[in-house]
Structure formats: C-alpha cells, structure tokens
Amino acid sequence: MYAVFKRELFSFLSSMVAYITIGIFLLVSGLLLWFFPDTSILDYGYAEMGGFFSLVPYLFMFLIPAITMRSFAEERREGTYELLITRPITLWQIIFAKFLASLVLVFFALIPTLVYYYSISKLGFPEGNIDSGAVTGSYIGLFFLGAAFTAIGIFASSLTKNQVIAFVVCAALCAFAFLGFDYTSQVSALGSIQGNVSSFGINQHYTSMSRGVLDTRDLLYFLSFTMLFLLFTRLTVGGKR
Amino acid sequence: MSISVQNLSKHYNGQKAVDSISFEARPGRILGFLGPNGAGKSTTMRMLTGYLTPTSGAASVSGKNIVSQSIEAKKNIGYLPENTPLYPDMYVKEFLGFVGETYAPGNLSKRIEEVIKLVGLTPEQHKKIGMLSKGYRQRVGLAQAIIHNPEVLILDEPTSGLDPNQLVDIRALIKELGKNKTVIISTHIMQEVEAICDDIIIISKGKIVANNSLEGIKKAYNQDSLEDIFRKLTS
Numbered sequence: 384m385y386a387v388f389k390r391e392l393f394s395f396l397s398s399m400v401a402y403i404t405i406g407i408f409l410l411v412s413g414l415l416l417w418f419f420p421d422t423s424i425l426d427y428g429y430a431e432m433g434g435f436f437s438l439v440p441y442l443f444m445f446l447i448p449a450i451t452m453r454s455f456a457e458e459r460r461e462g463t464y465e466l467l468i469t470r471p472i473t474l475w476q477i478i479f480a481k482f483l484a485s486l487v488l489v490f491f492a493l494i495p496t497l498v499y500y501y502s503i504s505k506l507g508f509p510e511g512n513i514d515s516g517a518v519t520g521s522y523i524g525l526f527f528l529g530a531a532f533t534a535i536g537i538f539a540s541s542l543t544k545n546q547v548i549a550f551v552v553c554a555a556l557c558a559f560a561f562l563g564f565d566y567t568s569q570v571s572a573l574g575s576i577q578g579n580v581s582s583f584g585i586n587q588h589y590t591s592m593s594r595g596v597l598d599t600r601d602l603l604y605f606l607s608f609t610m611l612f613l614l615f616t617r618l619t620v621g622g623k624r
Numbered sequence: 625m626s627i628s629v630q631n632l633s634k635h636y637n638g639q640k641a642v643d644s645i646s647f648e649a650r651p652g653r654i655l656g657f658l659g660p661n662g663a664g665k666s667t668t669m670r671m672l673t674g675y676l677t678p679t680s681g682a683a684s685v686s687g688k689n690i691v692s693q694s695i696e697a698k699k700n701i702g703y704l705p706e707n708t709p710l711y712p713d714m715y716v717k718e719f720l721g722f723v724g725e726t727y728a729p730g731n732l733s734k735r736i737e738e739v740i741k742l743v744g745l746t747p748e749q750h751k752k753i754g755m756l757s758k759g760y761r762q763r764v765g766l767a768q769a770i771i772h773n774p775e776v777l778i779l780d781e782p783t784s785g786l787d788p789n790q791l792v793d794i795r796a797l798i799k800e801l802g803k804n805k806t807v808i809i810s811t812h813i814m815q816e817v818e819a820i821c822d823d824i825i826i827i828s829k830g831k832i833v834a835n836n837s838l839e840g841i842k843k844a845y846n847q848d849s850l851e852d853i854f855r856k857l858t859s
Binding site for chain 1: 670673674696709710711712713722729768
C-alpha cells in the first residue's frame with residue numbers, strides 16, 4: 384500500500400498538478416482575504432478568520448476535484464489500471480493509498496494559510512487578540528471537510544475514464560453535500576423533518592466545528608461520510624471486473 | 625503443476641468470452657497461447673492474473689487459488705499486459721522500484737540493476753519511460769514482470785510492434801527465462817511459436833481446439849506448417 388501511496392504522491396509532485404492547484408488556491412484565498420474590498424479583512428476591521436473559513440469550502444469545491452479527477456480515470460484510460468489491479472495488494476489498499484495521497488496534497492494546500500493566522504493575530508488590538516480555539520476547531524473542521532470532498536472525488540474518478548466528467552461530477556456532489564441539504568431543508572413541504580434534512584449536510588457540521596467545539600457527533604459524521612464514499616468507490620471498482 | 629485451470633469461464637452479458645477451458649502448464653516449459661483476435665486469449669490471461677474475476681470454474685497458480693487466495697497467487701506471477709501499459713511520467717528505475725515494492729518492501733536497488741542488465745535496458749536506464757522507444761518500453765514491461773523473480777510468467781503479446789532485431793533479443797530472453805519458470809505467452813506470429821514454445825494451446829471462440837506439444841501437434845495433423853494447422857482449426 385505504501386508503494387502505491389508513494390507513487391501517487393510523487394506523481395503529483397513531479398507533475399505540475401500539485402503546484403498549479405495549490406498555487407491558485409493560495410492566490411485566490413490570499414486575494415479574497417486581503418485584497419478584494421468586499422471580503423478583505425483590512426476593510427472588515429475585525430481581526431478574525433471567520434471570513435477565511437467560510438470561504439475555503441467553496442475553493443475546495445474546485446481545488447479537490449482538480450486533484451482527485453485523475454486518480455482512477457487516468458489509470459483506466461492509459462491501461463495502467465490493469466498493472467495496478469494485478470499487484471498483490473487488495474482493492475481497499477489501492478483506494479486508501481490514492482485517497483491518502485490526495486488528502487496529503489489538500490493538507491499541503493492548507494499549511495501555508497497558517498501565515499494568515501499569524502498575520503491576523505499580529506494585526507489584532509491588543510496584539511494576539513484572536514480566538515485561537517475557534518481557529519484550531521476550524522482548521523480541524525476544514526481538514527475533515529477536505530477528507531470528505533477527497534472521498535467524493537476518488538469516487539467520481541472511479542466512475543469514468545474521462546477526467547472532465549470526474550471533475551464535474553465531483554464538484555457537483557461536493558456542492559450538493561455542502562449546501563444542498565440546507566437548501567432542501569427550506570422546502571416547506573417537508574414539514575417537521577426540515578431540521579433533520581439539514582443535519583445530513585456538511586455545512587451544519589462544519590459550522591459547528593468552526594465554533595471551536597469538537598463534538599464527537601461531528602467527527603463521527605465526517606468519518607462515516609468519508610468511509611461511505613470510499614465504500615462506494617470499492618463497489619464501483621470491484622463491480623467492473 | 626504451477627498453473628492448473630479447470631473449466632474456467634468468463635461471460636459478458638450472456639456472451640461467452642471464455643467457455644469452460646481446462647489446461648495445465650509446467651515449469652521449465654514455454655506454453656504458446658494461440659488464437660485469432662477475440663478468441664479469449666487475453667481474457668484467460670487476465671483471469672489468471674486477477675484482473676478479471678471468472679464467471680465460473682477454478683484456476684490455481686503455484687497451488688494458490690486465483691480467487692480465494694488471489695494475493696498469494698499474484699505474488700507468484702509476473703505479468704506483462706497487452707500493449708504494455710506503463711506510467712510515462714516515471715523514470716525507469718523509479719518505476720521498477722515501485723513495482724518491486726508492491727511485492728516486498730525494502731532496498732531493491734541491487735535487484736533493479738540486475739534486471740536492467742538482464743533485459744538490456746542499460747543504455748536507457750536514466751530516462752523517463754515516456755521518452756523511450758517502443759522496443760525499450762517493451763523491455764521495461766518485461767523487467768517489471770520479472771523484478772520479483774516469479775515462478776510464473778504470463779506475457780500477453782510480448783513481441784508485438786518490435787523490429788526484427790529487437791524480436792530476436794526479446795525471444796532469446798524469454799527462452800532463457802523459460803528454463804526454470806513456467807511461461808505462458810500469447811502471440812500471432814507462428815515463427816515465434818516455432819522458435820520458442822515447447823507446448824501449444826490453440827483457442828477459438830472461447831474454447832480450446834488443440835492442446836499439445838509442438839512436435840505432437842504437427843504429428844497429430846500430419847502437417848509441418850503450423851500456419852495451416854492454425855487456419856484449419858480456427859476458421
């Protein structure tokens with residue numbers, strides 16, 4: 384499993400995929416957070432990172448599909464899928480290796496944003512006046528959100544040989560998982576279950592983690608969400624033989 | 625017997641790609657797998673290597689069942705898929721290291737050197753796979769198949785697209801490997817069969833129509849031309 388993980392990660396790092404996606408992610412988040420007046424912290428006047436954390440999920444909806452779209456789709460198109468499947472490792476190991484390699488890349492994208500935390504805490508008055516608990520919670524939430532999106536992306540990639548389709552399917556599923564349940568819950572015809580519907584969505588759990596409260600229910604939600612999509616991947620990959 | 629196949633079948637939506645075939649292969653002999661395109665050669669090889677799951681029947685490699693003990697069975701197989709799929713963005717040594725590590729983690733640099741020498745990749749060993757010519761890619765494909773020194777080699781059209789000089793080299797290499805391994809190769813080239821194979825299986829429309837040694841098949845049909853026998857059995 385380690386061999387496949389290493390190969391996946393090196394192929395990200397030796398191609399431009401990693402640098403371009405992470406670079407654009409940092410560029411866009413930097414511009415939105417510091418430069419564009421509508422969302423800029425400098426214009427907002429409060430030294431807090433809430434704006435950043437509500438923004439990143441939307442960027443992830445494009446960043447993560449770009450990272451994961453090739454994982455199975457490219458192997459199937461190039462025929463190397465046959466080489467991979469005939470290794471003496473289980474399908475689960477292959478899926479986990481691909482999932483973890485993509486997740487590490489998402490993690491790499493998040494690390495540089497710690498600079499924002501440092502700058503904002505320096506900008507606060509008095510200096511260092513920032514809710515560190517909420518920031519920690521939000522980062523953990525963001526990581527789990529990234530894991531959930533990555534699992535969706537790996538699943539989308541296993542559905543098709545075409546990377547464009549994998550990208551679009553992943554972006555759409557991520558958007559729906561994040562916001563779709565909230566919007567659906569506003570349909571008044573649902574009546575008394577309106578509240579329950581939105582608790583299926585990622586947004587509610589992510590927001591709850593952003594407050595800095597680590598609730599086991601939220602962690603459990605993210606873990607089972609991620610596992611569910613990896614299981615779907617196992618079913619599509621295993622079913623095609 | 626290092627490969628033993630009993631009533632193996634693969635159906636696609638009711639179509640029988642491989643229809644209940646049985647055969648065996650022994651160490652030290654090279655088995656030629658012949659048949660027209662679409663006869664089920666690749667499908668059979670893909671089932672043996674664990675890429676496809678058989679619809680029915682059983683097969684074992686080095687005594688390990690290919691379905692219930694697939695991981696152990698795969699460890700004993702070196703496989704060169706049709707059209708030699710490789711990762712073009714990897715370097716030759718990096719790729720061989722990757723394949724080797726999927727069998728046994730550890731330091732493989734010595735074994736990689738050995739294999740590179742064996743298949744004649746030395747002049748191109750520092751290049752990216754994407755930059756190699758077809759002949760050298762084929763050698764990389766062979767190198768990854770033998771990196772873990774498997775008991776069984778399954779080579780799906782290992783010589784397709786090679787020039788006459790490369791053909792001779794690769795055939796000599798396969799012949800050499802066949803001395804102490806069980807080798808199954810599929811091919812369309814009858815001269816190749818004459819040159820390297822000890823046993824022959826001819827498969828047509830998913831069924832085995834001949835299973836004999838090279839001399840045996842010529843005697844049985846009272847013909848010296850393998851091509852004529854092939855055409856008689858498969859058309």
